Every structure is written in structure tokens, then in C-alpha cells.
Amino acid sequence: MADDTSRWGFETRAIHAGQRPDPQTGSVIVPIYATSTFAQDGVGGLRSGYEYSRSANPTRTALEEALASLEGGRHALAFSSGMAAADVALRAMTRPGDHVILGGDAYGGTFRLLDKVLAHWGVEYTTVDLADVDTARAAVQANTKVIWCETPTNPLLGIADIAALAQVATVAGARLVVDNTFATPYLQSPLGLGADVVLHSTTKYLGGHSDVVGGALITSDPDLHEQFGFLRNAVGSVPGPFDAYLTLRGAKTLGLRMERHSDNAERIVEALLGHRKVTKVYYPGLADHPGHEVAAKQMRRFGGMVSFSVAGGEAAALEVAARTQLFILGESLGGVESLIEHPGRMTHASTTGSPLQVPDDVLRLSVGIEDATDLVGDLLQALG
Structure with missing residues (x-):
């Protein structure tokens, strides 16, 4: 420097x-x-x-x-x-x-x-x-x-x-x-x-x-x-x-945005945990996450990325991804707008058939900085 x-x-x-x-x-x-x-x-x-x-x-x-x-x-x-x-x-x-x-x-x-x-x-x-x-x-x-x-x-x-x-x-x-x-x-x-x-x-x-x-x-x-x-x-x-x-x-605005990303992700995790069509939520901020204690030790907060498994397998997951309105179906992550994707078919398709293959019922969210209530509402309507 x-x-x-x-x-x-x-x-x-x-x-x-x-x-x-x-x-x-x-x-x-x-x-x-x-x-x-x-x-x-x-x-x-x-x-x-x-x-x-x-x-x-x-x-x-x-x-x-x-x-x-x-x-x-x-x-x-x-x-x-x-x-x-x-x-x-x-x-x-x-x-x-x-x-x-x-x-x-x-x-x-x-x-x-x-x-x-x-x-x-x-x-x-x-x-x-x-x-x-x-x-x-x-x-x-x-x-x-x-x-x-x-x-x-x-x-x-x-x-x-x-x-x-x-x-x-x-x-x-x-x-x-x-x-x-x-x-x-x-x-x-x-x-x-x-x-x-x-x-x-x-x-x-x-x-x-x-x-x-x-x-x-x-x-x-x-x-x-x-x-x-x-x-x-x-x-x-x-x-x-x-x-x-x-x-x-x-x-220049990374600190401000990461606080909002983390706030919104926590709200979404809370909503997903209680939903009957969600079988698992992946988020290091959860107390029962196997890496929670390590994450709490080495991270300031737990970030804006959330993944979850949908009851009904791949077909049900793809249907949820198709129904969101605020969450844009797209690859990449980390932008101010919220994104949803199916890793198995999209970002991680190259791992198919390998030990790194992603379960086909998993959806990944990049939680943006929109109003958290609107984001939660969008996911709930998509889940049905």
C-alpha cells in the first residue's frame, strides 16, 4: 500500500x-x-x-x-x-x-x-x-x-x-x-x-x-x-x-450494504424456517448450523447469502424459482438487487456427477438491500 x-x-x-x-x-x-x-x-x-x-x-x-x-x-x-x-x-x-x-x-x-x-x-x-x-x-x-x-x-x-x-x-x-x-x-x-x-x-x-x-x-x-x-x-x-x-x-459503500444484506438475510431465514415447504435452511447464523461457532468467531456478521431445500425435489424448487417477482432468476450474487437461482442447473452445473454435485432440491438466494418485508412476502407467495 x-x-x-x-x-x-x-x-x-x-x-x-x-x-x-x-x-x-x-x-x-x-x-x-x-x-x-x-x-x-x-x-x-x-x-x-x-x-x-x-x-x-x-x-x-x-x-x-x-x-x-x-x-x-x-x-x-x-x-x-x-x-x-x-x-x-x-x-x-x-x-x-x-x-x-x-x-x-x-x-x-x-x-x-x-x-x-x-x-x-x-x-x-x-x-x-x-x-x-x-x-x-x-x-x-x-x-x-x-x-x-x-x-x-x-x-x-x-x-x-x-x-x-x-x-x-x-x-x-x-x-x-x-x-x-x-x-x-x-x-x-x-x-x-x-x-x-x-x-x-x-x-x-x-x-x-x-x-x-x-x-x-x-x-x-x-x-x-x-x-x-x-x-x-x-x-x-x-x-x-x-x-x-x-x-x-x-x-466505498461496502460496509453499509453488508449490514443491510445481513439484516435482510436474517429476516428471510426466520420466515423460511417455519415454512412447511422448506425442508432445510443453510445459513451460518443459525445456532444449529454445524459451523456456527467458528463463523461467530471469525466473522463480524453472517452475510447476505441464504440457501434452502424445497419439499418435492427439483421440480418443486424450479417452480418456486419461476414464481418469484422481486427475486430475479439469475446467476451471480452480491448486488443491491435480490437474486434466486438453482445451483444444480445453473452456477454449479459443471459439478454434475462429481463429489461436489449440489442437491437438486436446493435454491440459492442472494439477498439484496430492498425492503425486507417485500422480500419475505415475495418468497412466501412463491412457496405458496
Whole structure:
């Protein structure tokens, strides 16, 4: 980070870290540097360190400084998507013959990357229940280089103990990567719990308005940061300056939005628990959730994602998804508007037939910031 912002509170950092007024014009908002190249004062004479926007761009730099500050890390890199960030992270930390431990309830895109892309490159993987630290420890092999953890998981909201997994990784000589997309840096700080790398799909809560696609890697390890940066520049998986601007704008209100997302999710969970057509509710804020105690220890609140199982199986679940009016049927999550989806047919279709296959009676909600009474009413009418 360019400045020491650690003394500031989260909301202050979200608005000011990396976002100083423009020295030439006084603009309080970081300008969109819509340029591909920068004038040089002689061969090798760079002005302020910029030469070509694939390598670095001032708008993107501001976003990266803000993300590093919000996650409590020393370094951050922004990417064109969350999957681009995941690809660079795994390629930087593994070689053919290396082994990755992946959570048994991981995002379908991450599973696809390992199973359909990196496996052909010679990277091995094992899926395990990372909520069980002993199981994770037993899965370690001599060639294990990465433990890849989501907490909460997508879509069944499983919880893993980040500090405990960090110890497993340290003993194994491996790196712990935490996908913090669901929790966001407002609700959870993996680096402070011992993780080596934090990944975000900034498309989701950090952007927050369903109008930009992006990703990020944050670390305090300078060697890892250098490797990530080299690969990103080599393959060109960078966000444009307008994408960086939109993500930076969204991050300014992250704290406010996460409080409202969490408030609304709690109201919806309460309504679903008592409904005769709902057989199970997945939410780490519930006292009987198997990961509740760990979540309460490492999270500020429990977030805006809720999943539930519908009596009657897949057909009934699809019918509920088709009947909502405020909850928009769509993939992605983390925007101000509420979304509903069927993971088995949509976001997690790539896991069909694998150990990560999602039960076909499950629906996933991304609870927005609308009026909670309206959202509850919409779900109740859809359930019938």
C-alpha cells in the first residue's frame, strides 16, 4: 500500500485508501485513465511509473491500494474476473505433479478450472470437507502446494476454520488461499487469521451493483505478489480502467450494504424456517448450523447469502424459482438487487456427477438491500 491506512476504520479506508484527490485538478474521485499507453521522457524515462496499461494503470492502482487496505494486506492485484484471478493464483503456486486440496463444497467454476484445465497440465487435486480440520490434514500429500478454501462456501454455506487450516498449510509447506467473496473484507479478514492469499470475485459484493466483472488477489507475501503480477502481465488478464473505477465506486459503500444484506438475510431465514415447504435452511447464523461457532468467531456478521431445500425435489424448487417477482432468476450474487437461482442447473452445473454435485432440491438466494418485508412476502407467495 502506498499509505499507512491501518489506523483508520473500515468505512474510512473504503472511501479514502488509495483515493487521494487528483494533484492536478483536485478531483475527489479517482479519474478514469482511459489510455493504453503513456508518454515517456526519453527511453526508459517513465512518468510516475506507467508505460502501458496492461502492466499498470493509475485507476487500477487506486483500486488495488484500496483492496489491499480493506483486506489488511500489503499487496493487491486486480483482474478481469474472479476466475482469471484464480487461474493466475493456481498457475503461480503449482507446477505439473503438484497437488491441491479443494473444499468439497466449492464454486463450480473453481472445480472446473482444476478438473478440466489444470488437470491436463498435470496438477492433481483432492476434494475434502474443509470444515473437518482432521480430514483436511489427512488429505495432505508430499506434493501438496495449495489448500483452496471458501468460507462460507457456495452454495451450501459451509464454514471452515481459517486459523486452523492455516496451521495445516504451514506444517505441510503449502499455501492457504481463501476465497472471501461471500464474506467480503467487511465481514471477515482471512490474512489476519493466517491465510497466505485472499481471492475475490469483485463482480459480487465489492462491486455491488451488478454492472462490472472483476477479480482480485491480496497477499502480504512479496514473492507471491511478484509471481502473480508477472503472470497477470504475461497473460494480460487485467481489468480496464472503467471496470476499476466501477469496482472502486462500489467498494466505498461496502460496509453499509453488508449490514443491510445481513439484516435482510436474517429476516428471510426466520420466515423460511417455519415454512412447511422448506425442508432445510443453510445459513451460518443459525445456532444449529454445524459451523456456527467458528463463523461467530471469525466473522463480524453472517452475510447476505441464504440457501434452502424445497419439499418435492427439483421440480418443486424450479417452480418456486419461476414464481418469484422481486427475486430475479439469475446467476451471480452480491448486488443491491435480490437474486434466486438453482445451483444444480445453473452456477454449479459443471459439478454434475462429481463429489461436489449440489442437491437438486436446493435454491440459492442472494439477498439484496430492498425492503425486507417485500422480500419475505415475495418468497412466501412463491412457496405458496
